[in-house]
Amino acid sequence: MAIHENQSQPLPVIIVGGGMTGLSAAWELQQQGVPYVLLEASGLLGGKVETTITDDGFLVEKAADAFILGKPYAAQLAREVGLEAEAIHPREDTKKLYFLRGGRLMDFPGNLKMFVPLDDDSFRASGVLSPEGTERFLNEVNIPPRPATDEDESLASFVIRRFGEEALNFIVPIAAGIYVANPYELSMQAAFPQFLKMEQDYGSLIAGSRATPRASGPIFMSFKGGMGALPGAIASKLTGEVRLNTPVLRVHPDGVTIAGGEKVAGSAVILAVPAWYAAPMLSQGFPETAQLVGELRANSSVAVTLAYRREDIEFDMNMHGLLVDASEGIPLKAMTVHSAKLAGRAPVDHVLVRCFFVGLEPLDAYHEAVKEVERLLGAKDEPLEHWYGDWRGKNPAYQVGHLEQLQRIRDSLPDNVKIGGASFTGVGIPDCVNAGRSMAREVATVLAATGVPS
Numbered sequence: 001m002a003i004h005e006n007q008s009q010p011l012p013v014i015i016v017g018g019g020m021t022g023l024s025a026a027w028e029l030q031q032q033g034v035p036y037v038l039l040e041a042s043g044l045l046g047g048k049v050e051t052t053i054t055d056d057g058f059l060v061e062k063a064a065d066a067f068i069l070g071k072p073y074a075a076q077l078a079r080e081v082g083l084e085a086e087a088i089h090p091r092e093d094t095k096k097l098y099f100l101r102g103g104r105l106m107d108f109p110g111n112l113k114m115f116v117p118l119d120d121d122s123f124r125a126s127g128v129l130s131p132e133g134t135e136r137f138l139n140e141v142n143i144p145p146r147p148a149t150d151e152d153e154s155l156a157s158f159v160i161r162r163f164g165e166e167a168l169n170f171i172v173p174i175a176a177g178i179y180v181a182n183p184y185e186l187s188m189q190a191a192f193p194q195f196l197k198m199e200q201d202y203g204s205l206i207a208g209s210r211a212t213p214r215a216s217g218p219i220f221m222s223f224k225g226g227m228g229a230l231p232g233a234i235a236s237k238l239t240g241e242v243r244l245n246t247p248v249l250r251v252h253p254d255g256v257t258i259a260g261g262e263k264v265a266g267s268a269v270i271l272a273v274p275a276w277y278a279a280p281m282l283s284q285g286f287p288e289t290a291q292l293v294g295e296l297r298a299n300s301s302v303a304v305t306l307a308y309r310r311e312d313i314e315f316d317m318n319m320h321g322l323l324v325d326a327s328e329g330i331p332l333k334a335m336t337v338h339s340a341k342l343a344g345r346a347p348v349d350h351v352l353v354r355c356f357f358v359g360l361e362p363l364d365a366y367h368e369a370v371k372e373v374e375r376l377l378g379a380k381d382e383p384l385e386h387w388y389g390d391w392r393g394k395n396p397a398y399q400v401g402h403l404e405q406l407q408r409i410r411d412s413l414p415d416n417v418k419i420g421g422a423s424f425t426g427v428g429i430p431d432c433v434n435a436g437r438s439m440a441r442e443v444a445t446v447l448a449a450t451g452v453p454s
């Protein structure tokens, strides 16, 4: 089975989507000696990971600007494709962060592990919560753990239960930022299983965080030439067939149909596209899966990157950025100062700042970004340039019950059709790399078990 008609060549594994998930799957299949064809709808590989370097020296990221090292998969892949010497880390000398609360920029508390204070005094001194809210937050250490259960809960339910209602305003911008999530819908099991485990293991997050040593060394990594260096390096080392501008329309048990009607036969299919693209592709061959995948929700955001002359901003821009208290009631959710956070993102004496918004159209987001940089940071002039990232309907939502839904999706597919990536198994780049490689290994095992030669 699954051999070309002339029986001389094994059919390739078809990978749909050339973002970080699909590229990682291709790389892993290559390591396993399994032939593959990667089909990418657009003219570029990397998906959401894309870096633009302008003629006047700005390095602009479309989406990710760095990835976390706590999950080793992306750094490991970067080493394998020869990017070790290109690695950079967020600058320590500009590590300052601010918190916008009550219209005022205040210092972000120091000595935190994510959002958990490692000492009471610096958290009390920060003033990011009211005195009552602060004491309730620190009393988390005395709140008994929820009895062990398989039941999922939302981020809001978890935070309110452990840290008190007011804590949501502080924790949501930190914890839910990457998911652009509604905290009342975001699944703890899918997004933050480590906190559920810590609650069970140590009785409290404060106790657990203080008992476990902080990892030494950098926490995040990027590349001198921007995040686009990673898909670029993988792509340059792929020896299998890669077809750009090839949108897949349908997935079948024995291959895919691409735009124009051509059928590409395969021994297996790895679907590495977000849920909103995957559902229609599956609707004919796998209607039950299509229904389940179609039930996964996504949230909207818009990112606007602005370039300024340093002298046109009054504020000391030697900072990584700011987060906005969830109760501020403004569309701005966070700002990252790329020019200070990572080396080589802007020419000398220039500032590159990215503003994240929820609930705005791109043009309104641009006007709001200009207004907020003026209000909060004292910009005296218009930005020199700007770039949009339109992520409306493109942030996977990971609703409560997500892991069960994922299991149902997987159970509804045959062994030789896999689905994974940002909508399913973690949005961070390390998760996407792990998803791609894991799917490739699973497929290689299935093919070996069914006697398909590789």
Ligand SMILES: Cc1cc2nc3c(=O)[nH]c(=O)nc-3n(C[C@H](O)[C@H](O)[C@H](O)COP(=O)(O)OP(=O)(O)OC[C@H]3O[C@@H](n4cnc5c(N)ncnc54)[C@H](O)[C@@H]3O)c2cc1C
Pocket: 016, 017, 018, 019, 020, 021, 022, 039, 040, 041, 042, 044, 045, 046, 047, 048, 049, 062, 063, 064, 065, 066, 067, 068, 246, 247, 248, 249, 272, 273, 274, 277, 303, 389, 391, 394, 420, 421, 422, 423, 426, 427, 428, 429, 430, 432
């Ligand atoms: C604004 C923003 C900031 C982020 N910041 C970070 C960060 O700092 N750190 C971090 O770790 N993560 C970050 N992320 C998340 C991370 O970038 C993404 O989750 C990850 O890149 C997704 O990879 P993917 O391969 O699963 O999906 P995608 O990147 O979406 O790739 C899917 C690919 O499939 C292709 N495709 C779609 N339809 C078809 C079709 N019909 N046929 C063939 N191909 C198709 C697409 O063109 C695309 O290339 C951020 C995301 C956003 C939006």
